[in-house]
Amino acid sequence: MNLLSIITGRPGPSGFGSASTAEQVTEGIDASNLTAIVTGGASGIGLETARVLALRGAHVIIGARNMEAANGAKKLILNENAAARVEVLRLDLNSLKSIRTFVNEFNALGVPLNILINNAGVMFCPYQLSDDGIEMQFATNHLGHFLLTNLLLEKLKNTAKTTGIEGRIVNLSSIAHLHTYHEGIRFDKINDQSGYSDKKSYGQSKLANILHAKELARRLKEEGANVTANAVHPGLIMTNLMRHSFILMNILKVFTYILWKTVPQGASSSCYVALHPSLKGVSGKYFIDCNEIAPGALARDEDLAKKLWDFSDKLVTSLSNP
Numbered sequence: 001m002n003l004l005s006i007i008t009g010r011p012g013p014s015g016f017g018s019a020s021t022a023e024q025v026t027e028g029i030d031a032s033n034l035t036a037i038v039t040g041g042a043s044g045i046g047l048e049t050a051r052v053l054a055l056r057g058a059h060v061i062i063g064a065r066n067m068e069a070a071n072g073a074k075k076l077i078l079n080e081n082a083a084a085r086v087e088v089l090r091l092d093l094n095s096l097k098s099i100r101t102f103v104n105e106f107n108a109l110g111v112p113l114n115i116l117i118n119n120a121g122v123m124f125c126p127y128q129l130s131d132d133g134i135e136m137q138f139a140t141n142h143l144g145h146f147l148l149t150n151l152l153l154e155k156l157k158n159t160a161k162t163t164g165i166e167g168r169i170v171n172l173s174s175i176a177h178l179h180t181y182h183e184g185i186r187f188d189k190i191n192d193q194s195g196y197s198d199k200k201s202y203g204q205s206k207l208a209n210i211l212h213a214k215e216l217a218r219r220l221k222e223e224g225a226n227v228t229a230n231a232v233h234p235g236l237i238m239t240n241l242m243r244h245s246f247i248l249m250n251i252l253k254v255f256t257y258i259l260w261k262t263v264p265q266g267a268s269s270s271c272y273v274a275l276h277p278s279l280k281g282v283s284g285k286y287f288i289d290c291n292e293i294a295p296g297a298l299a300r301d302e303d304l305a306k307k308l309w310d311f312s313d314k315l316v317t318s319l320s321n322p
C-alpha cells in the first residue's frame with residue numbers, strides 16, 4: 001500500500017483498501033461456529049470489531065476495565081442485533097492479577113476460543129507505572145497482552161485441534177512502531193523516567209506488538225499448532241486513544257485530514273485478519289488496510305523478537321513471584 005492508495009482508498013491485492021469497512025471485508029462470512037475475545041472492546045476500534053464479529057455470528061467476549069462502558073457497548077450491539085452473542089468480563093491489562101482473574105473467569109464460561117484480538121491500548125501517556133511497577137504503555141500495550149495470550153494459548157490450540165478450525169491471534173500495532181527509541185526496545189531501561197518520551201514509548205510498545213506476533217507465529221509453526229498470529233496497523237482514526245494528545249491530534253488532522261479513516265474503516269484490518277478465508281495459514285505478518293506489507297527494519301528483526309519474548313517471559317515470571 002502506498003500513500004496514494006491510502007488517500008484514494010484504491011483496493012490493494014486483497015481487493016480491499018483504506019476505504020473498506022469491517023462489514024465490507026467480512027461480507028458473506030459465517031462466523032457462527034467461532035468464539036472471540038476482543039480486549040478494549042468497550043470503545044473505538046475494539047467496539048466496532050466486537051460488533052462486526054457478532055454480526056457475523058461469532059460469540060464475542062469483550063475484555064474491558066471500565067464495566068460501565070463495556071455494558072454500554074454490549075447494549076449497543078444487542079440493540080442493533082438482538083441475536084448477537086456478547087458478554088463482558090473485567091480485564092485491566094495494567095495488572096497481571098486482573099489478567100489472571102479474567103482468564104479464570106473466561107475459562108469458567110466453558111466455551112472454546114478461536115480468535116484473540118489484542119486490541120486494547122493507551123497512547124502518549126505521561127510517565128507512569130502499571131500496578132506491577134512497569135512503564136504504563138509497555139505494560140498495557142505489550143506485557144499485559146503477552147501474558148494474556150500465553151494464558152489463553154492452550155485453549156486456542158486445543159480448540160483448533162478439536163474443531164479443525166484455524167485459531168487466529170491479532171495484535172493491534174501501529175505505523176508508530178517506526179518511531180521508537182534508537183535501540184528499538186530499551187530492555188535495560190524499560191522503566192527509566194529520565195529518558196522517557198511519551199511518543200517513543202508508544203512506538204516501542206507498538207514495535208513490541210509486531211515482534212510479539214512474529215515470535216509467537218514462529219513458535220506456533222514450530223509446534224505445528226493450527227493457530228496463526230499477525231499484527232495490524234488500523235489506520236489513523238479519531239478515538240479516545242487521543243485523550244493525552246487531543247489538541248496535537250486535532251491540529252495534525254487539519255493538515256492530514258485526507259489520511260484519516262472512520263471507526264468502521266479502522267476496524268477493517270482486525271476483522272479481515274481474524275475472519276477472512278484468504279488468510280488461511282498466513283502467520284507472522286503485518287497488515288495495513290487489509291493488505292500485507294513489510295513493517296520497519298526493527299520489526300523484521302528475528303533476534304530482537306526472540307529477545308523480547310525472553311525478556312517479557314522473565315519479567316512476567318519475576319513480577320508474578322516477587
Ligand SMILES: NC(=O)c1ccc[n+]([C@@H]2O[C@H](COP(=O)([O-])OP(=O)(O)OC[C@H]3O[C@@H](n4cnc5c(N)ncnc54)[C@H](OP(=O)(O)O)[C@@H]3O)[C@@H](O)[C@H]2O)c1
Pocket residue numbers: 039040041042043044045046063064065066069091092093094118119120121122123140172173174175233234235236237238239240241242
Ligand atoms: N486510533 C488510531 O488512530 C490508532 C492508530 C494506530 C493504532 N491504534 C491501536 O488501535 C487500538 C485500539 O485503539 P482505539 O483507537 O480504538 O482507542 P480507544 O477507543 O481508546 O480504545 C482502546 C481501548 O483500550 C482500553 N484500555 C486501555 N487501557 C486498558 C487497560 N489497562 N486494560 C484494559 N483495557 C484498556 C480502553 O479502555 P478505557 O476507555 O477504559 O481506557 C479502550 O476501550 C490500540 O491498540 C491502538 O494503539 C489506533
